[in-house]
Amino acid sequence: MTETMLVFDRLAKRRQRERAARIGGDHDFLRAAVAERLLDRLDDIRRSFPLALVQGCSADWLWPRLNGRGQIETLISCDSIAGGGLHVVGDEEFLPFAQGKFDLVIALLNLHWVNDLPGSLIQIRRALKPDGLFLGAMFGGATLNELRQAWLAAEAELEGGVSPRISPMAETLDGAALLQRAGFALPVADGERLTVTYGDAFRLMRDLRGMGETNAALGRRKAVTRRATLFRMAELYQQRFADADGRIPATFEIVTLTGWHPHESQQKPLRPGTAAYRLASALDTVEHRLGDKARPKD
Template structure:
């Protein structure tokens, strides 16, 4: 009898993530506060009044004074969102921990009424690149190998592609960079734990690492990235994703070959034939 192949293990241990989040310190949630401010600023630029918003977030308290009558939803694998029940869905600081980010976005699209707006903010690929590189080099030197320590995060181009895969119209992705400064790498790792952003990868080491590893990582971090004031920089990259639930009323791209004016004529430049 042939046995069914075993499914691949999920990238993130959601149970461990939930435990990490219960231990968060409110004063350490500055990234969530920045994301909230970014959402509020961007919505002021949208010529639309939203009356049925939903907010997907791991920390409801951040949104307590924002968006009256909004439904606050935890970023579980299955989102508590009714189909077509919202004209705005805000998904904040959870996609980088999703085992199925496309599935999360599809659920958001299905929860939107026609011509509804999704605004998602997640951490992007350059987040903590300094710490990632210092730990990887140190572990190679101390242990002769690598283990998962900093979660992989999507690049802006790839994250924008997820919107298209999820069926959103008019998708846009852009980046808000932020650099914070820390006394040392231990200070940074302590703050990550206080954010609820500790290592929750399924394949993470389950036993303590040697002290020599972190001492070497600190030395490497300083060698490559130390600032003139003696502090260590840490990059956080917020990727902002916007997309609309499809509607016949939305602007559509022109069909190829349908232009009435040649590009060279519109730009008032001579047209040069390309070589064969």
């Protein structure tokens, strides 16, 4: 594996998630909604997955949400914190599994915290059997954009500088390229934005702590946030984004990744020049060679 640029404090992230597990409560509503969307994609695939691996949650947490789907026979989870069911405590950056073990791997809102995303995807692909399926969901670049803007404005106004309050995240357009780079066949990436509304910014941040999704960037400010800056951030958030009822939106961009371990039975793209019909004929237009000046059809 090539040298990796360290962006996230993995120890801090593990501690945040352990704290979130102790807090409990109903903070997992977003993870549950994303899990449901991810699992719905299995309904379109007519095959079974005898042995499946899930990252980002415990097997006991995900199993009831399979809603009686008979495709998965055995579910093992691997997460950085302890969990229930068939569970392995391990790091997403160093998967402790043999090559070609699983029929299905699900990564649920965990990959946006790894330092080496291409490397983690390669390890997932290696853990899959030939023609095994990978389904992943992670937060994308538009996530918490409103909170990011409010923090930047408050710090610039009161402290004369800014710090990375919201962690960097991948863009949807990068997803398919990352899958292809990791060696997946038939790579697909798509994005969806979910909006959750809150009474104020403090309730949003309480939910983020409960989800284990607070900042873990190595460059984050370690000192305690000044009270004046915190309250100014909340005030600016309200002023700039509140709706007519005074509630503020929090955007979560969900990047969904789908890829298969390569297998000879899978569809292959046609070689250039072997198509039965020309695209120009289907579009009722004139075909031009590369470099020719385009002109309307007579």
